[in-house]
Amino acid sequence: MKKTNFKKILTAILVVVMCLSVAGCSVSKPNEASNNPGSEDAKIDYPTKPITMIVPYGAGGGTDTYGRMLAAQLEKKLGVSVTVTNQGGASGSIGTKFVHDADADGYTLLFSAETIGTYRSMGTSDLSYNNFIPVALAVNDPKLVVVSKNSKYNTLEELLDDIKANPNKITMSHSGPGGSGHNQGLILKELGYEVAMTAYDSGNNALLGVLGDQVAFTNPNLSFTTGYISSGDVKVLAVFSNERLKSYPDIPAFTEIVPESEKYLSIPLTPLSLLAKEGTPSDVVEILRKATSEAFQETDWVEFVESNSADKLYEKYTDEESMKQFFKNWESMICWLQYDNGVAKNSPEKFNIPKLD
Structure with a gap:
């Protein structure tokens, strides 16, 4: 092979290598792709397990x-x-x-x-x-104010009047210190209605305390009270809210009876x-x-x-x-x-x- 031809071949090889190097440098690095949310490389493999x-x-x-x-x-x-x-x-x-x-x-x-x-x-x-x-x-x-079907209370007004007349005597069950039911008791206190609060280990058991006539009333969540409402085992005196429920339009909102409670019920509890x-x-x-x-x-x-x-x-x-x-x-x-x-x-x-x- 002539020396001139060898140089030409060597030069061509070097040009190809340089082009490949430049092309390689243009490929997105993983961290560059992750900064571009629209790129395919940015997608992560999640979730891959339970x-x-x-x-x-x-x-x-x-x-x-x-x-x-x-x-x-x-x-x-x-x-x-x-x-x-x-x-x-x-x-x-x-x-x-x-x-x-x-x-x-x-x-x-x-x-x-x-x-x-x-x-x-x-x-x-x-x-x-x-x-x-x-x-x-x-x-x-949503939270409710609930009494048993055997309760003497048929309206929220009757319950509140009795609480007012007998401070710290009317019993209310709740799911434990700091829970939503307990907070409702504190709101009642702020409004001038002081009740005797009795703690249970769950909201469901607090409701069972009412069903068993162990306490006068409680403040359960609607989601696990609907069955008892349908069966007639409880009477719902009010929705602890500033508006009525669409599914139970006949139950009054608490603020209808106690307007000054609105400032406490403006934030979902x-x-x-x-x-x-x-x-x-x-x-x-x-x-x-x-x-x-x-x-x-x-x-x-x-x-x-x-x-x-x-x-x-x-x-x-x-x-x-x-x-x-x-x-x-x-x-x-x-x-x-x-x-x-x-x-x-x-x-x-x-x-x-x-x-x-």
């Missing part, structure tokens, strides 16, 4: 019922099983801690009632809404929410949010929510900022209500929780 949804309360309650209904809809959207596990105890703090101790990977989620917002001031736990990322605000499960542990990757959270939003449109979910006259919080609070603001407002009202009435161990001020005006 998801556990922890309900930090006993089976059969309102939170458990809604959690299981939501889990069934999420399975359709995520393509993996979503298993609900009940881990009750200590106002939900045991199950809440379990989720917070798990990996922040989106495979262990928390479906919680509102008690998480009072853990710090109540001295129950160091955890709060701040330690979780809101995936979705689900619903507000029993919000249920789906939460992920702090530190969960944002793309995982977004996948969960999209799937949950779609789950809320499923016929089974919509019919269940509407049949229970639940407030559709998911239609009012649709982004992370609005959900976080809701939690802050809720804590500002309830934590101070508990502290001012000597129920909470710690001042909300210690945790930079302002008093809601």
Whole structure:
């Protein structure tokens, strides 16, 4: 081979190598693709295994019922099983801690009632809404004022008049210190109606206490009271809200009888929410949010929510900022209500929780 031809061949090879090198440099690196949400490379492989949804309360309650209904809809959207596990105890703090101790990977989620917002001031736990990322605000499960079918009370006015005439004598059951039923008792106290509050280990058992005529009245969630309403075992004196329920239009709202209660009932007292542990990757959270939003449109979910006259919080609070603001407002009202009435161990001020005006 002539020397000139060898040089030409060598030059051609070098040109090809340089072109391949330039082309190789133009390929997106993984971190560059992740900054471009629209690229195929940005998609993550989630979920690839079953998801556990922890309900930090006993089976059969309102939170458990809604959690299981939501889990069934999420399975359709995520393509993996979503298993609900009940881990009750200590106002939900045991199950809440379990989720917070798990990996922040989106495979262990928390479906919680509102008690998480009072853990710090109540001295129950160091955890709060701040330690979780809101995936979705689900619903507000309406609260009622209920007596047994054998009760002498047939109207809310009769019950309130008796409470006023016999302060700290009329018994009211609730699900435990800091729970929604207990908060209702504190609101009654703020309004000048002092009752003798009796704690049970769950809202369902608090209702059974009324059915067994052990206490005069209670404040159950609508979701696990409908069967007793249909059977006639209870009389519902009022909806603890500022408006009536569409499914029970004849039951008066509490504010119709006690107008001054409106300032306490302007914020839903029993919000249920789906939460992920702090530190969960944002793309995982977004996948969960999209799937949950779609789950809320499923016929089974919509019919269940509407049949229970639940407030559709998911239609009012649709982004992370609005959900976080809701939690802050809720804590500002309830934590101070508990502290001012000597129920909470710690001042909300210690945790930079302002008093809601």
